[in-house]
Amino acid sequence: MGEGTEMRWRRPRGDCAAESSCVEVAFAGERVLVRNSRDAGGPVVAFDRAEWTAFVAAVKDHEFDG
Numbered sequence: 001m002g003e004g005t006e007m008r009w010r011r012p013r014g015d016c017a018a019e020s021s022c023v024e025v026a027f028a029g030e031r032v033l034v035r036n037s038r039d040a041g042g043p044v045v046a047f048d049r050a051e052w053t054a055f056v057a058a059v060k061d062h063e064f065d066g
Helices: 049-062
Strands: 023-028 031-036 045-048
Touching: 031 049, 045 049
Parallel strands: none
Antiparallel strands: 023 031, 031 045
């Protein structure tokens, strides 16, 4: 991420009402960045592509369902 490079943050498809929080994701080279949409200037969590792929697969497999 160079100086002056604007990140393209993406939200999930569907409704993210203004009063609710959504997770936003941006891709920066080999890193995947995640942040809270209501706190765009707040903390960002970074994953490498392999970690992100494993996380998405686990979500799709319902591994985090209560």
